[in-house]
Each structure stands twice: as structure tokens, then as C-alpha cells.
């Protein structure tokens with residue numbers, strides 16, 4: 523599908539005119555005083571159909587009025603947003619720069635609502651099963667380090683999408699965390715980040731998670747090599763690496779060359795963009811910290827929002843409204 527600049531659509535001109543004629547003078551205090559229903563007009567309560575979760579989207583405090591909102595929705599129509607959404611869910615290659623599908627929504631479609639036909643989608647559930655058995659073994663203490671002790675610290679080594687998503691979710695969901703399992707995230711190429719982390723870790727009880735879609739990212743491979751050298755200084759025998767290093771990657775060959783055992787690899791697919799990868803095997807650190815059942819709940823919640831995004835009309839579509847207001 524050909525992409526056009528947003529500014530090439532007629533609604534863009536309309537928005538520019540609206541901004542000049544009144545948009546830049548919209549005053550919130552005045553707007554609320556003049557319209558007692560402003561909050562209810564420009565807010566939306568989303569309710570889950572499966573749980574008691576609700577999300578209140580309050581966009582009444584943005585500098586918009588009915589005419590601006592209408593022009594923004596018109597822009598979405600002219601840009602064929604709905605068609606693009608449908609193209610994404612049907613596996614079309616909307617990632618035109620890499621000529622790939624964009625199917626992170628398949629990672630959380632556990633009920634199979636979207637019937638996505640793309641190689642790899644059928645592997646999502648077996649991979650989740652692998653994450654479940656592994657994370658449960660580590661959390662219960664059944665998974666033992668090379669001297670027979672249970673794991674006490676995990677260190678996720680990754681950068682960009684292979685770091686930020688898990689960092690954000692484990693922080694946000696801290697109340698669900700297993701408190702006797704320390705989680706560290708090392709992303710920085712500055713050796714201090716790894717050195718300071720290793721100071722508080724014990725090689726006998728530390729699990730390293732090398733998270734890299736490509737497994738070629740310089741920062742991550744450098745940090746992973748530092749971690750492996752540190753580990754082997756203590757453990758001596760390379761055979762022990764299998765108990766302390768796992769890989770999350772689409773590049774099985776490079777992870778094997780690094781020395782990761784096949785059964786310690788958690789894979790995902792090239793249709794998972796880096797910035798959306800926390801829902802894939804990249805989320806292993808999340809499952810370890812909050813437990814696999816909670817990780818699965820996270821996937822279910824995201825899937826419900828995917829259903830809303832796919833099915834709600836543009837005027838009531840929470841992600842679309844937020845994106846449009848972002849443009850304004």
C-alpha cells in the first residue's frame with residue numbers, strides 16, 4: 523500500500539486554517555466554563571469484556587473543539603487509516619522499508635480471533651509453553667546453577683526494544699514481582715553498567731538473558747561476552763554456560779555460535795518489530811519477574827485492546843484518537 527504524507531491530504535489544510543482562525547487561541551478555562559459537558563464529550567470509558575478492568579481516556583484537557591476533532595477524524599479517513607489497520611492485521615507488508623509484515627498482534631492473539639496466516643504464527647503458543655516451563659522452573663528453584671543452587675539474580679542484556687519494554691513493564695508491575703529474585707537490565711556499552719551489576723551478582727546463582735532480535739548488536743554482544751568471561755572465570759567449564767545463559771532471538775545460528783544451548787533459546791520472528799517485542803520471547807524477563815500467569819494476563823489485556831483498535835470506529839478508537847490529538 524502506497525504511503526502519502528499526511529500534509530498532502532485536504533483535511534491537513536483544513537486543520538491549518540482552523541489553527542490560524544481559532545486553534546491557537548483555545549483557552550481551556552474558558553472552554554470548560556462555556557461547555558459544562560466538555561469532560562463527558564471528550565472522554566471515553568473503556569470496559570473490558572473479560573475482566574473488571576476499565577480505562578478512562580480523558581482528552582478534554584487538549585486544545586481541541588468539535589470542529590477540530592472532526593477535521594482530525596477526516597484526516598484519518600483521507601489517510602485510509604482503517605484500511606491500513608486491516609492491512610496490518612491481514613499480514614500485508616506494511617513495513618515497507620524492510621518489506622515485512624507487522625504482526626506483534628499475533629503474539630497476543632491467544633484465542634485465535636484474527637486467523638493470521640503467516641509462517642511463525644503457529645509457533646507462538648509452543649514458544650509461550652517453553653517460556654512458561656522455563657520461568658516456572660527458575661522461579662520455583664527447580665532450575666539449578668552449576669553448583670546446584672537456585673537462581674537468585676537475572677540479568678537481561680539487551681538494548682532498544684530488547685531492553686526498554688521489559689524494563690518498563692517490570693517497573694510498572696513491581697507489585698506482582700517475586701521479591702527474592704533480583705532483576706537487572708544492562709543495556710549500556712559503557713563497561714560500568716555491566717561491572718556494577720556483576721559486583722552484586724554471584725556466578726553460582728545468576729542467570730543471563732541475552733536479548734537481541736538480530737544477535738549482532740554491538741552493545742549487546744560486547745556485554746554478553748563480558749558476562750560470559752566473568753562467569754567462566756569462576757565456573758571454569760564451558761559446559762556450565764548452559765545452566766546460566768539463555769538467548770532470546772530470531773537468529774538461532776548466531777546464538778548457537780555464542781555457545782547457547784538449543785533448549786535455552788527462545789525464538790521470535792522477523793514480523794515482530796523491536797519496539798513491540800516485549801510481547802514475544804523478549805518478555806522472558808517479565809515472566810520471570812511477575813510470573814508466567816501474570817505475563818499471560820498482560821497478553822490477554824493487550825489482545826482486548828487490539829480487538830478494540832481493529833473494530834472500533836475511528837471517532838471512538840482510543841489509539842486513533844490519541845494519535846490524532848498528537849498530530850494536532
Ligand SMILES: O=P(O)(O)OC[C@H]1O[C@@H](O)[C@@H](O)[C@@H](O)[C@@H]1O
Pocket residue numbers: 681682683684733734735736737738739742796797
Ligand atoms: O534486538 P536487537 O537486534 O539487538 O536490536 C536492538 C535495537 O537496536 C537498535 O539499533 C534499533 O534497531 C532498535 O529498534 C532495536 O530494538
